[in-house]
Amino acid sequence: MKKLKVKNKKRFTIFLALMLLAGSSTVVALEKNSISKPSTSSKELKESSEKVNSSDKTNNKDNSNNEDIKKQLLDQYNYKDSNSIFVLVNKENKLEDGYIPTDLVEINYNLVNKPIQMRSEAAEALNNMMVEGKANGLSLLLSSGYRSSDSQETLYSDEVATRGEGINYVAPPGTSEHETGLAIDITSNKIGCKLEDIFDTTEEGQWLRDNAHRFGFILRYPKDKEEITGYLYEPWHFRYVGVELATELYERGITLEEYYEGE
Numbered sequence: 001m002k003k004l005k006v007k008n009k010k011r012f013t014i015f016l017a018l019m020l021l022a023g024s025s026t027v028v029a030l031e032k033n034s035i036s037k038p039s040t041s042s043k044e045l046k047e048s049s050e051k052v053n054s055s056d057k058t059n060n061k062d063n064s065n066n067e068d069i070k071k072q073l074l075d076q077y078n079y080k081d082s083n084s085i086f087v088l089v090n091k092e093n094k095l096e097d098g099y100i101p102t103d104l105v106e107i108n109y110n111l112v113n114k115p116i117q118m119r120s121e122a123a124e125a126l127n128n129m130m131v132e133g134k135a136n137g138l139s140l141l142l143s144s145g146y147r148s149s150d151s152q153e154t155l156y157s158d159e160v161a162t163r164g165e166g167i168n169y170v171a172p173p174g175t176s177e178h179e180t181g182l183a184i185d186i187t188s189n190k191i192g193c194k195l196e197d198i199f200d201t202t203e204e205g206q207w208l209r210d211n212a213h214r215f216g217f218i219l220r221y222p223k224d225k226e227e228i229t230g231y232l233y234e235p236w237h238f239r240y241v242g243v244e245l246a247t248e249l250y251e252r253g254i255t256l257e258e259y260y261e262g263e
């Protein structure tokens with residue numbers, strides 16, 4: 001670069017001399033070109049080096065994006081994260097205080113009672129399951145989805161007042177899957193739309209037990225797992241965890257507790 005500058009200086013001197021001598025605009029134009037040439041090529045060099053730098057930056061950006069995706073995946077699989085579809089909620093693992101899902105959507109079809117809400121991903125999967133159930137001639141009805149911690153509190157105190165504490169159907173506030181927006185209670189008009197064990201004797205209950213995993217749902221409180229889950233058998237309660245995990249749990253015949261403890 002130094003050499004170029006010296007060369008430029010010489011050229012500039014010659015150029016000035018020529019200007020003085022000839023005063024010709026053609027010469028000015030020619031000389032302007034030759035003077036600007038080295039500076040242009042240095043600019044080109046700079047630009048191309050900037051391009052290299054910027055492509056380095058792009059690569060770095062790609063790498064950090066990959067890192068972000070990895071981190072997101074890890075976070076997503078974090079069963080302690082209240083907002084993860086994999087979250088483990090039971091009497092020992094409470095949701096974070098005041099957790100309210102931000103992607104609740106309303107479900108207005110095949111309801112036993114008032115409209116219910118679920119997180120959007122779970123609602124979409126539920127919709128697909130209901131459609132296929134209907135196509136199989138089943139009468140599936142939805143009973144209960146998302147519950148705020150306040151309504152869970154009311155349910156719980158009513159349950160404790162009638163049954164006392166211990167293993168029962170209603171979870172203390174902060175420990176109910178219904179507060180995640182990922183759980184759904186399903187019944188059938190064949191048993192008067194109740195939530196009772198005899199649901200597993202209906203076609204609806206049996207179909208759900210054998211097919212829910214294909215849509216990402218698990219029968220969360222199976223028979224003979226009461227000591228592990230802390231809940232009585234609930235053939236009507238299904239929890240969304242995504243197809244991959246639901247299928248693994250179904251095939252291995254294990255609960256979420258056993259899955260995470262075995263990891």
Ligand SMILES: [Zn+2]
Nearest residue numbers: 183184185237
């Ligand atoms: Zn339930």
